[in-house]
Amino acid sequence: MRIAIDILLGLGVFFILVGVLGVNRMPDVFGRLQASTCIATMGTISIVIAGILYAIANAGETVTYVKLAVLLLLVMGTNPISNHALCKAAYKMGVKPSKELAIDDYKEDDPE
C-alpha cells in the first residue's frame, strides 16, 4: 500500500512538473494553456487517489474519501470552462500565435 501511494504521488508531481515546464517552454498563449491542462488532470487525479489510499491505509473516516472525491469533481468540472474562456478570449482579442496556424477554420467561418 505504501509503495502504491508513493508511486501515485510521484506520478502526480511528475505531471505537475511537465505542466510547469510546458507553460515555460511553449511559444505562445494557446500552447501554454494546453500544457497547463496536464496539471489539472493527471496531477490532481494521481494526488487525490493517493490521498484516498492513504486515508484507507490509516483507517481514516469516510468523510475524508468523500471530500477528496468531491474536490476532484470540482477541479475537473471548473477547469475546462476557464480554459475554454481564456483561449477564446485570447483569440478574439487578436493575440498572435507564434507562427502561422497550420489550419484555421475558425477565421474562415467566423461564427456569429
Next chain:
Amino acid sequence: MQKPSKFLVWLSTFIFCFLFWLLLTWSVAARELILGGIVSAVVAAFSGRFLIHHQAFYLYNPVRLVILIFYCAIIFLWEVIKANLSMAKLVLSPKLKYEAGIIRVPGSEKIKSEYGLAMVSNCITLTPGTITMDVAEDEDGKNYYYVHWINVAESDREKAGEAIKGRMERWIGRIWK
C-alpha cells in the same frame, strides 16, 4: 419539445442540491438535514430554470447513471492518461514540435441537447493537447466544434474528429441525446 412544469424543475434541482449538500457535510444529524433542505429549496427556486430545460428527470435513471460513472472512471480516465503521456513526450523532448491549428470537427448526429454538447466539449478541453473554442450549428442543424489542436496530425476533418473525440463521443451519446 415541451417545457417541463415549474414544480418538476424545482423538484429535480432540489434533489440534486440536497444530494450535493449531503456529500459535502456527510452527516445525518437533524440540524444538518433541515438546514440543507432550506438552503437547497431556496437555491432550487432561483436557479432551477437555468439548469433544466427539457426533461426534468432525465438523468435520474439507473442505466444512465451507471453508464455515466463507468464512462468517467474508465473511458475518460484512459483517454486522459494517453493524452497526458503524449503531452509529456512533447514537452520533455529537446526540440519542441509545435504545429498548432484550429480545426472544425463535425459533431455526432445523436447528440443535440445542450448538456451533451457541453459535456463533449468539456471532455475535449480536459484532455491535454486540445481545447474547444466554440460550438456552432449550421443551417441543417448539424453541430461543429472548433478545436485548437496542438499538433495537427490529420488535416481531414472527419478523421481528425475521430482522433480527437471518437470514443468519448460515442459513450456520451449513450448518456445524453
